[in-house]
Structure formats: structure tokens, C-alpha cells
Amino acid sequence: MNPLSNRRRPSYIRTLFLLLSLSTAVATAQDGAVGGEQLFSNARLIIGDGQLIERGSLLLRGDVILAVGPEAEALASEDAQRHDLGGQTVMPALVNTHAHLGWEAYGDWGSQHFTDANLIDHLYRHAYYGVGTIISTGSDKEDVARRVKLEQQRGNIGGARYHLSPGMGSPGGGPNPRFTDDPDYWGVHPVADPEQAVRTVQELAAQGYGIAKIWVDSRDERRGAQVKLAPEIYRAVLGTALNYDMRIIAHATTLTDHKALVGVGARRFIHMPYDTAVDQEYLDMVRRNNVYIVPTLGMITKREPYYVPAFRDPFFYDQVSPDVLESLNSGYQPPGEQSAAAATRSAMLAENLRMLKEHIILGTDAGAVGDFFGYADHVELALFVRMGMTPMEAIVASTSRAATAFGLNEVGTLAAGKAADFVVLDANPLDDIANTRQIDEVYIRGQRVDREDLRNNWTQD
Numbered sequence: 001m002n003p004l005s006n007r008r009r010p011s012y013i014r015t016l017f018l019l020l021s022l023s024t025a026v027a028t029a030q031d032g033a034v035g036g037e038q039l040f041s042n043a044r045l046i047i048g049d050g051q052l053i054e055r056g057s058l059l060l061r062g063d064v065i066l067a068v069g070p071e072a073e074a075l076a077s078e079d080a081q082r083h084d085l086g087g088q089t090v091m092p093a094l095v096n097t098h099a100h101l102g103w104e105a106y107g108d109w110g111s112q113h114f115t116d117a118n119l120i121d122h123l124y125r126h127a128y129y130g131v132g133t134i135i136s137t138g139s140d141k142e143d144v145a146r147r148v149k150l151e152q153q154r155g156n157i158g159g160a161r162y163h164l165s166p167g168m169g170s171p172g173g174g175p176n177p178r179f180t181d182d183p184d185y186w187g188v189h190p191v192a193d194p195e196q197a198v199r200t201v202q203e204l205a206a207q208g209y210g211i212a213k214i215w216v217d218s219r220d221e222r223r224g225a226q227v228k229l230a231p232e233i234y235r236a237v238l239g240t241a242l243n244y245d246m247r248i249i250a251h252a253t254t255l256t257d258h259k260a261l262v263g264v265g266a267r268r269f270i271h272m273p274y275d276t277a278v279d280q281e282y283l284d285m286v287r288r289n290n291v292y293i294v295p296t297l298g299m300i301t302k303r304e305p306y307y308v309p310a311f312r313d314p315f316f317y318d319q320v321s322p323d324v325l326e327s328l329n330s331g332y333q334p335p336g337e338q339s340a341a342a343a344t345r346s347a348m349l350a351e352n353l354r355m356l357k358e359h360i361i362l363g364t365d366a367g368a369v370g371d372f373f374g375y376a377d378h379v380e381l382a383l384f385v386r387m388g389m390t391p392m393e394a395i396v397a398s399t400s401r402a403a404t405a406f407g408l409n410e411v412g413t414l415a416a417g418k419a420a421d422f423v424v425l426d427a428n429p430l431d432d433i434a435n436t437r438q439i440d441e442v443y444i445r446g447q448r449v450d451r452e453d454l455r456n457n458w459t460q461d
Helices: 011-030 070-075 116-128 142-153 194-206 231-243 255-263 280-288 314-319 322-330 340-359 375-386 391-398 400-405 433-437 451-458
Strands: 037-046 052-061 064-068 081-084 089-092 094-099 131-137 161-165 167-169 211-215 247-251 268-270 292-294 422-425 439-444
Touching: 037 070, 052 070, 064 070, 094 375, 094 391, 094 400, 116 131, 116 142, 116 314, 116 439, 116 451, 142 161, 161 211, 167 194, 194 231, 211 231, 231 247, 255 280, 280 340, 292 340, 292 400, 314 375, 314 451, 375 391, 375 433, 391 400, 391 433, 422 433, 439 451
Parallel strands: 037 081, 037 089, 094 131, 131 161, 167 211, 211 247, 247 268, 268 292
Antiparallel strands: 037 052, 052 064, 089 422, 422 439
16 A cells, blocks of 8 residues: 555645656657757667667757767767767666556555646656656547546657557456456456457557457456356467557466467466576477566565665665655555575576576556655666676567567667667666666657756656
């Protein structure tokens, strides 16, 4: 339960913030975004696909990267705006493939907060922390979400690039009871049989959706669903989606379900197997079918002895007011000593991640389980490394591989023709993954995110 559930931020503050955000986005979109060149030189360039340029340049024209490396200097026009980065590090903006936007109000939580203003706020929170692309999975109020996405495509809204993925599941099931207990929750697209599954995918495709989510495991004890999605139903979803180039991501947490799903064509998973160690059969299936897995480690490590709650981390302070921090802290119960069973499970999860690391992609579940937008992405990166990945492997998982998993071909790497979405860091994350938090500037669509202005708005009482 959110300890601030009885306190609500005055609506006029949100309205003012929305107007400020919109006016800033429109102003920057009109200020050279279409044709102006910018050259960022003397930088360490982490490309996002495993490549590194120790000293190089990045040339933009408007919202597109023109050149990367030595040729960028030669191609820059005389009128290009020049930025000498003095040895700072540049990496692609992060790509988060699993969050739940719209419900969190940083002081309250619930379906009543799924408004244009709150959704836009969440896009800016991600951008502030260097997340350039966000996929919100299965809990969006679709009329609001489509409206915001359209306005972003028109250039009237900034923040992280917004992709939504409608959810399908057993009638009455789907998200955890925190969502489904909300009296005004709009529910998922029910798929009770293969025929309904086919129709639903066709309808979603006709509405322009390219990503969708299915819940396979039985959930929602309070509303009595507790019905696992039958193989013939998810087979129909996956088969129909192929005809429409729709990417399906499956919510499944057991090794048995993962194997069954991969066996009928599933290639994207929210959560890795949590119940047991992965075996060679599963690893062979994952490699043969090029499967992508969002492990969502932050959600399952809150009882670990090293866990630090957000409100005790200065990196989190930028996006909330002092009274929110005080309220969060007052309701906090620190975890007890880790049991032997919990330690064994942690070691098993770390080994699963290590075995699957070439298939891991970034996702946080933020907005659903008490984690916070943007901040949670850096927690996840740190957990990737803590559990066996190198910093470079963690960055690849959180940029190019995450984008590739969903066909988001314009983002995820620093390369000619790609979107100009990147982060300028004051320290090298290849030395210490915590250095992704040393953010100097964030650029989305070739425009600098006004982090100071956002911070000032969020931290006022």
C-alpha cells in the first residue's frame, strides 16, 4: 500500500506543470529541431551494440544522427552548433520495455490518476533519467493513451517516446490485484477461447497497435479468475499476431510455462523463470528461437540485504518534494535478516540471469509495484551487473537489444540514421555501472531535456 494514499497533490499544480511541459515541448520543437546541425565532439561514445569509440564525435541534424566517429567532424557544416564534451561519455538513451504508466501520482495511486497530465508527467520523468523510449504494458486507459501518443507524434509533447501495448488475458484476470481491485479499473481484453483471441488480435491490429501483452499465469485471487490462459488460446494469439507483424510479450514466471510458450512461437517474456533453475533444454530453446526476456529484478529483490529504498537514495530526490520523502520514509519497514532459503533463491536467480544474459532486455515494472519511473531503470542496470553481467552487457541489454526485441529500429544505438536520443555522462559507466547516474545532459529527438526545470517543478512542496 502506498503510504501516501490519503494525500493528493493539488490539481492546479499538475495543470500548471502540464502547461509548462507542453509549452516547452512546442518551443523546442520549433527551435531548430527540423534542420539545425549539432556537433558533439571529444567524447567517449558507447554505441549501444557493444562497440566503443574512446574519442569521437556525434553529428546531428534536427532529430536524426548524421554521423558517428571521425567522419562526423568532417561532415559538420560551418553553421553547426558545437559542443566540446571534454572527454565525457555519451551513450544511447535507455529503452524500457516494461512499465505501467498513468496510475502513480507520487502521493497517491489509482485509476483516477490515468489522465493526460499524469501520463505526460511520467514520460518526462523517464526522459529526465535518460530513458528515451518506454513501453507501457497492459494497464493503460487506451483512449487517453492514444490521445497522448498522437500529440507526441505531432510534436506537441516531449518526454520519452511512448509505446503502449494492450493486454489480453482470462476474463477477470490479468494484472495483479492492486489493479483489478480498483473499482474503476477498465480491465484487459478478454480472450476466453481461440476464436475470441483471433478476433481480438485482429481488432488491435486494425487500431494500429504493434505490441500487445498476454497474461498466461493464473492471477487475481480476489476476483476469482485464477484461470491460466490455455495453450490453444495463446497459440491462437501468437499465430494471428504473426500475420499482422504484432509483437506479443507474455507474462509468465515459471519454467514450465516458458517452455510451453517458446514451443508455440513466443519470443518475448515479462519475467524470467523464478521458480527453479533453468535447464539445458530451455537454454537451447531460447537460443534457437532468439527469445528476449525482461527479468524484472528490482521487483523481486526488495528483501535482499543490499536493498536501498528509493527515498533513501539521493538520486531519487530530484523527482519528489520533501514532504513526499518524509511520508515514504515514515511508512518504511526495513527488511529483516535474509533467510537461508531466500539466499539460495537469490543465488538461483543470479545464475539464471547469467545463463540467459545474451537474451536479457530492460524492463522495470515501475508504476505497478511501488518502483519509480526513470529511477528504477538505473536500479535494474545495477542489478544486471550485480548478478553477473558486465557493464557493457548491461548497457546493450538496455539499449540496442531492447529496441530490437520490439522492432523499434530508430532507437537504441548511436548510428547514422538513428534517432538522436542519448545521454551525456560525467563518468564512464564501463568502469562502474553506477556512473549511468552521473547525468549531465539528456537529449531526446535531438533536443536537450530541461532537467533543471523539471526538477524544480517536482521538488516543490
